[in-house]
Amino acid sequence: MQELIYKDNIASVRDENERFTSGSKPYLSFEFEELFFTAREAFYVLRGVKHSLEPWQKEEIAGFIDSLVCKKENIRLTKAIDSLEAYLKQTDKSVLVFLERGEEIPGNLKERREDVRAKIKELGAFL
Numbered sequence: 001m002q003e004l005i006y007k008d009n010i011a012s013v014r015d016e017n018e019r020f021t022s023g024s025k026p027y028l029s030f031e032f033e034e035l036f037f038t039a040r041e042a043f044y045v046l047r048g049v050k051h052s053l054e055p056w057q058k059e060e061i062a063g064f065i066d067s068l069v070c071k072k073e074n075i076r077l078t079k080a081i082d083s084l085e086a087y088l089k090q091t092d093k094s095v096l097v098f099l100e101r102g103e104e105i106p107g108n109l110k111e112r113r114e115d116v117r118a119k120i121k122e123l124g125a126f127l
Contacts, residue, residue, distance in 0.1 A: 002065045006035040015069045028060055037061045077123050084116045084123075 003014040004026065011022045026035070032044035042053040053061070091113060098105045 001039045002037070002062055003039070004035060004037040004061055004065055006032070013065055013068055015065055018069065018072075020068075020072065026061075026064055028057075028064060030057060030060075035061075074127055077126055081120050081123050084120050087116055088113060 001014075001016075003012070005012045006026055009023060009025070011024060011026050013020055013022075028035075030044070032046050033048075034045040036043055037053065037058065042058060043050050044053060044057075045051070091109060094109065095105055095113070
């Protein structure tokens with residue numbers, strides 16, 4: 001169940017088992033001072049008055065939550081790719097030394113770098 005609660009200038013978002021919080025007010029097309037979108041409650045407060053969320057507002061909130069989860073996943077993928085690219089940079093010098101000496105690159109290093117490149121390509125397909 002998706003969940004978004006905004007109260008006391010803190011936004012708490014949950015999607016399935018993942019929860020994250022922010023000190024930023026969620027950007028939605030309607031005004032609110034507080035917002036409760038949970039399995040048990042669906043309302044917002046504006047000028048001290050409690051209003052039930054309309055179906056279109058619920059859809060907008062669900063889309064907002066989806067976009068946050070997607071952004072968070074993209075950040076994870078980007079960090080993983082950055083880590084893999086760092087490995088390639090770290091081993092570039094070793095590869096160059098072998099090539100300059102006219103020596104064959106050790107199989108384990110060559111295979112590992114090929115695996116890393118394949119993983120980068122695979123992860124990049126999801127961005």
